[in-house]
Amino acid sequence: MGEGGLTSLTAVIAPPSPPRPAARRRPFLPRLTHFASFGAPGVLVYLCFVMAPILISVGYSLTNYNPFKPPVKFVGLANYRLLFTDAQFLTALQVTTILTVIVVVVPNVLGLGVALLLDRKGWLYNALRSVFFTPVILSSVVVSIVWSRLLDDRGPVNTLLRSLGVSDPPGWLSDPDVALYSVASIVCWQMLGFCVVVYLAGLQGVPPELLEAAEIDGAGPARRFRAVTWPLLAPSLTINTVVLLISAFKTYDYVKVITNGGPGSGATATIAFNVLQTGFDSNHVGYASAMAVVMLVIVAVVTSVVLNFLRRREVDL
Incomplete structure (x- = not known):
């Protein structure tokens, strides 16, 4: 038997x-x-x-807890039943909804426009990015104080309007029909830089090859933005929308510093403002806790719905 046959036989009978x-x-x-x-x-x-x-808070909301009026009694869902018949709370819910819609829509739209303008190279554009982002790092109390001075009836804005011939300029913070939109504009102004930075990050992540391919195919700037850039900005839109939604719904400090819930009867009073006023000024901790729980549920439900909708939009791309 040759050497090759012996090797084959050994391989066959070798134990596993x-x-x-x-x-x-x-x-x-x-x-x-x-x-x-x-x-x-x-x-x-x-x-x-x-x-x-x-x-x-959930436990307190089921009681009539008031630290200065003992004893504490269990009242069940009485606070919640009273809540949805309370005109002050329903007004605060309406005010909060209007404020939230404005703060979610305006910075998103303006932030995208500014980001498109700043999506270029050069020291000037880098400096402008810093300028737009500066308000974000400021304290909301500082921003509120500055703008309350600017929008005062005798402040620089109305003084400028009078010098331009406007005899009766609007009461930005004293007119109940205008005050809420003034507060919402201040919040939008501070949050604009955040949206700009997030959209800039998304724009810089768009592959240039796709834009070049679309341009070669004859697509103009608007068509390239609608077909290529905007779909790839879906994650940026999700981040901005959710952050703005949560921030706007729990707005308190702007209202407290600028208008203190006025003018009039709660023209700018949000739910968060009413919670702290009821709990700490009126000492009705149980009732304020019920407000806080309802606000938490609303924020959680709305945020979950919006987040799931926007995420499905990302998956479908």
């Missing part, structure tokens, strides 16, 4: 290699310890500063 032993699972206790050492701090912070206040 023993099966590898199954991988042993690591013991549960070390894995739990490993997870706890990294995850426990974050979980504890979340439980202490997010979940615990929510649960406490």
Whole structure:
């Protein structure tokens, strides 16, 4: 038998290699310890500063808790039934809705336009980006104080209008029909820079090859934006919309500093403003907690619906 035949015979009668032993699972206790050492701090912070206040508020909302009028009695859903017949709360809900719609739409539209103008290279455009983003890093209280001085009846804006021949300029913060839109404009002004930066990041992520291919196919600037750029900005739109929605719905500091809920009877009073006024000024903690729980539910539901809708739009692209 030749050497080749012997090699083949050896390969045939060679015993199969023993099966590898199954991988042993690591013991549960070390894995739990490993997870706890990294995850426990974050979980504890979340439980202490997010979940615990929510649960406490829910508990207070079922009572007539007033720290200066004991004893505390369980009233069940009485606070919630009273809430939806309270004209002040319903007015605050309407004010908050109008404010939220304005703050979500205006900075998104203007932010996209400004981002398209600034999506160029050069030191001038870099400087303009910093200028637009500066209001975002300012305190909302500082912004409110500055704008309340500018929009005062005898402030620089009305003084300029009078010098231009407007004999009776509007009361930006004293007219109940105008004050809410003035507050909403101030919030939009501060949030505009955030939208600009997010949209700029999205624009810089658009592959130039797609734009060049569309241009070669004869698509003009508007067609390229509608068919290529805008669909790829879907994640940026999602981020801006959700952030603006949550920020607008819990607006308090602007209202407190600029108008204190006025002028008139709650012309600019949001739900968050009413919660703090009722809980800390009137000391009706149980009723204020019911307002806070309803506000939380509304924000959670609306945000979930909007987020799911926008995410489906991203998936469909």
